[in-house]
Structures are given as structure tokens and as C-alpha cells.
Amino acid sequence: MVMNKKSINSICVGELRHEPTTQPHQLPLYATSSFAMKTVEEGIDIFTGKKDGHVYSRYGNPTVDIVAQKIAMLEGYDLENVPYAYMTSSGMSAISSMGLACLESGDQILTQGNLYGGTTELFNKIFGSMGVETIFTDLNDLENVEQLLKDNPRIKLLYFETPANPTLACVDLKEITDLARAYNKVTAIDNTFPTPYLQRPFNFGIDFVIHSTTKFLNGHGNSISGIVLGQNEKYQKKLWEVIKLAGTNGNPWDSWLLNNGLKTLSVRMDRHCDNAMKLAQFLEAHEGVNYVNYIGLESHPHHAIAQRQMSGFGGMLSFDIKGDDSEAMQFMNRLKLATMAPTLGDVDTLVLHPATSSHLNVDKDLREENGITDTLIRISVGIEDVKDIIEDVRQALG
Ligand SMILES: Cc1ncc(COP(=O)(O)O)c(C=O)c1O
Numbered sequence: 001m002v003m004n005k006k007s008i009n010s011i012c013v014g015e016l017r018h019e020p021t022t023q024p025h026q027l028p029l030y031a032t033s034s035f036a037m038k039t040v041e042e043g044i045d046i047f048t049g050k051k052d053g054h055v056y057s058r059y060g061n062p063t064v065d066i067v068a069q070k071i072a073m074l075e076g077y078d079l080e081n082v083p084y085a086y087m088t089s090s091g092m093s094a095i096s097s098m099g100l101a102c103l104e105s106g107d108q109i110l111t112q113g114n115l116y117g118g119t120t121e122l123f124n125k126i127f128g129s130m131g132v133e134t135i136f137t138d139l140n141d142l143e144n145v146e147q148l149l150k151d152n153p154r155i156k157l158l159y160f161e162t163p164a165n166p167t168l169a170c171v172d173l174k175e176i177t178d179l180a181r182a183y184n185k186v187t188a189i190d191n192t193f194p195t196p197y198l199q200r201p202f203n204f205g206i207d208f209v210i211h212s213t214t215k216f217l218n219g220h221g222n223s224i225s226g227i228v229l230g231q232n233e234k235y236q237k238k239l240w241e242v243i244k245l246a247g248t249n250g251n252p253w254d255s256w257l258l259n260n261g262l263k264t265l266s267v268r269m270d271r272h273c274d275n276a277m278k279l280a281q282f283l284e285a286h287e288g289v290n291y292v293n294y295i296g297l298e299s300h301p302h303h304a305i306a307q308r309q310m311s312g313f314g315g316m317l318s319f320d321i322k323g324d325d326s327e328a329m330q331f332m333n334r335l336k337l338a339t340m341a342p343t344l345g346d347v348d349t350l351v352l353h354p355a356t357s358s359h360l361n362v363d364k365d366l367r368e369e370n371g372i373t374d375t376l377i378r379i380s381v382g383i384e385d386v387k388d389i390i391e392d393v394r395q396a397l398g
Helices: 008-013 040-047 062-075 091-102 117-129 142-151 173-182 233-246 252-262 265-284 303-309 325-334 364-369 386-397
Strands: 084-088 108-112 133-137 155-161 186-190 208-212 226-230 289-293 316-321 350-352 376-380
Touching: 062 084, 062 226, 062 252, 084 091, 084 233, 091 117, 091 155, 091 186, 091 208, 091 226, 091 233, 108 117, 108 142, 117 133, 117 155, 133 142, 142 173, 155 173, 173 186, 173 303, 226 233, 265 289, 265 316, 265 386, 316 325, 325 376, 325 386
Parallel strands: 108 133, 108 155, 155 186, 186 208
Antiparallel strands: 084 226, 208 226, 289 316, 316 376, 350 376
């Protein structure tokens, strides 16, 4: 090595560049806010899009982009062309970025009343204050949906979540997207619960697929991030501008953690599905339970819809406990294996009381109308030994 003539201080401060001679086997974590240009001319070419390359991590980062590409390959598995995909800082920022890309003041959103609580709040409070109104309805009542489309020409976006959090209500993706297309409307779906391993909405012609990658896609509960994928080219440029200018981009560290989780998605999902089915059957037979929402059970009103459009029933269920909300609280406090935590999709079993957490700020009437009662308990069934999960739930039910 040639002796460096710089001062000790400059050596400390300076960045040594690694020129790789071999490819790293695992995805490197590019923990850098910016990228050094070799020449001014190269910088101009990259900034103006004449040449591929990274300049600033808010506009793109190799770790983040690779993970987006992988999820695009999963969501676009059955398509000829891989959809475009952008990582975002959270699931909520994925939904808001998509909305900002395709909605303007005066537009309306048509959606279901049983969305994840945060999404309902985002539509009502934030989009509402920007002049975008939201209409909530039963999206499986197609006659009514068609009438709403006729009566409200300002509806621009049909937004679905299927299966929905926490009731597991499903929307028939083929029927609703066919109708939306007939009226020239934009469609978007939150595919967080099933993941592309169990449901791939682009096959039905949907414009945008959104995820909270915080959940099953990561699987280990150690990062917050989201993704927007699209196959409608009309909105790609605007979506990219929104993410860049509103700064809703994903970050390399969370993407890197997500990349680790993605490697085991299929094995985890298989086990989530098996365990959830067994726990749902146990709960359905238990005398302390009013009813169980699990789409794998024939008793779920949307079992047939799920069967048509999903290749498995997922790891999420909810159940209504007999008694009142104090019964629900006691059940949760007695659990020993399962953790009470306001998230889902981790490898371990997680329990939540939606009425006092995820849906706390949703209007009580809208919540109850859609089955999110004070006695409803949501379980994200983990991949532990199912005997231990069932035993824990059995002792907590008393
Ligand atoms: C279905 C669904 N979509 C979106 C979100 C929001 O995701 P994030 O917390 O990553 O912003 C959640 C959060 O629980 C969710 O359950």
C-alpha cells in the first residue's frame, strides 16, 4: 500500500471507497444519504435521467430498490410485465402516497366501512380536509355500488381491503374491479393480510396494490415500511413525484430487515395458515365464544369469496367472546404465550382488542355496524407449535 500523505485528521474524516471485486452473497445495506459522482458531467446525466444511477437516498437507494423489485416480482408473478414498485416509510405512507398521486380536491373515494382503522381516519380526516370525500358502503352489494357510481360521478377511486382488518370480511375482486373498469375508475387494494403468496390482485386488473410491509412480509416485527405497486402507467410519474417530494420514501435499514423476512415468507405463511385454521376450529367449538371470523371456516360469510381468489386463508382471525368488554379484557390479561401488541403478521402469536386500539378513533356506529364490537378480539396466529397456542387460548378463556 502506498503511504498516504494526507494528515491524520483528513484520513479520519475521509471515506475510503470499496471497489468490489466479488459480488456480496447477501444484500448489502447501503446506509448512505447520498452517492458520490465521479465527474460533474456524470452527476448531470444521472440527475436528468440520461444515465442510471443513484444520487440521493430520498430519490432511490440500492438496498431499498432491490427489495421493491423483489416484492414486484411476487405481486406480478402471473403477469407478463413486472409492476412498478416504490418502498415507502410505512403502510400508511403507502396509502397516502397512492391517494396523493391520483386524487384531487373534489374527487370522491368509494370504499368499505370495515377498513383498518388508520385508513378510515386518513380518508376522513386528512383527505377529507383536502376536499376529498369518502363514501363507505358494502362493496359486495354490486347493485348498490353501481347506483353509487351513477349517482356520484366524482368518485375517482375504489379502495378495498380484503380480507379486512379485523373482521376478515372479503370483497369479490373480480366483480368489483370489472364494475370499476366499466365506469373508468381507479382501483387500489391493501393486500397486507394475505400477502402475494396467498392473493395476487393484479390478476384481476387492479391499478394499485399496497402493503404495510411491517406485517407478514417482514414477519419479525423489527421494521416499519410500506410499498405501493402499480400497473397503470398513467399514475407512475405522479406517484414517484409524490414519494420524492412529500418524502414518504422507504429507508435502507428497514428495507434490509424486510429483505431478510421475505426469504421465509412462503414457509411462514404455510404455517400461519395451518395454525390459524386449527385455532379457529378450536374457538368455534368453544362454549365461551359467540362466533369466529376466519375465512377458512365454512361459517364465515365470505368463505366462498376467499376460496375463489386466495390460495390459502392466512394467519389472521378474530372472535367475539361471550359476555361484555370486561370478559374480553380478562381473556387478554390471562394469556401467557401470546403477546398483546398493536401489530400483526409476526412469527409469534399476537392479540389485540380492536375497539380500544386499532379502531379506537373510528366512529362507534360505523365500527359496530361493521362487526367491530367491544367483545371482538383479534389474533394474529403465529408459527409456534399450535398445541401451545391452543392451550394458551383455552386457559385464558377459563
Ligand atoms: C391492513 C393494514 N393496512 C395498513 C396498516 C398501516 O401500516 P403501518 O403501520 O405500516 O403504517 C395496517 C396497520 O396495522 C394494517 O393492518
